[in-house]
Structures are given as structure tokens and as C-alpha cells.
Amino acid sequence: MSSLWNNGDGMEEAAALDGPAGMQPDGVIQTNYDTVVDNFNDMNLKDGLLRGIYAYGFEKPSAIQQRAIIPCIKKYDVIAQAESGIGKTGTFSISILQNIETKIEECQALILAPT
Numbered sequence: 001m002s003s004l005w006n007n008g009d010g011m012e013e014a015a016a017l018d019g020p021a022g023m024q025p026d027g028v029i030q031t032n033y034d035t036v037v038d039n040f041n042d043m044n045l046k047d048g049l050l051r052g053i054y055a056y057g058f059e060k061p062s063a064i065q066q067r068a069i070i071p072c073i074k075k076y077d078v079i080a081q082a083e084s085g086i087g088k089t090g091t092f093s094i095s096i097l098q099n100i101e102t103k104i105e106e107c108q109a110l111i112l113a114p115t
Helices: 046-055 063-073 088-099
Strands: 002-005 077-081
Touching: 046 088, 063 077, 063 088
Parallel strands: 002 077
Antiparallel strands: none
């Protein structure tokens, strides 16, 4: 299953850009995954991960995180586009950390091209 998002925050700069087909720079969110989770508590994250998120000062997931963390955790193919500083790195980091089995001492994740 593939998912596609376009986050509409801060689109003044992006309005002049023509993104890839299906990605509208005017802030329209397009997706084939309709679940939006508006707080970290409802994501069923590991207790230690959830404590770390709150300890780091995050209170509420950003729009991209509300839509992309769960499909990433479910290991769906995800394409996410959002302006810099919106939370894409947090999205894939939280998703990876949720899926890591700490008792396995082997490589379980590889990030080839972070945002």
C-alpha cells in the first residue's frame, strides 16, 4: 500500500513551485490513508518512546506526523512532502524507534537519505 501526503503549512514560499503530480503546493492534503491521530498518546507507542517524546518537549504531533507515523509503523510505503521544520524527521524517527526490538543486537533500520 502506498500513501501520499502534502502538508499545507507555510505554503507562501511553495506557491511558486510545481510539485510532482498529485502534490498540490496550495496546501491540499492528498492521501489514500485517512486516519489522522491528533495526539501521541493515541498512537499506541512504546512507553519509553512516548516518555522520550514528551521529555524532548513535543506536546502534539504536527500535521505530517498525525498522518504519517501510523502508516510508517505499519510498514506501509509512504511518500510524505512537507516544508522544512514541519516534522518529517520526527515522523520517520518515531516510526523506526517504535519498530526497533531492543533485545536484538543487529542492525534493524538503515536511513539512507534523511530529509
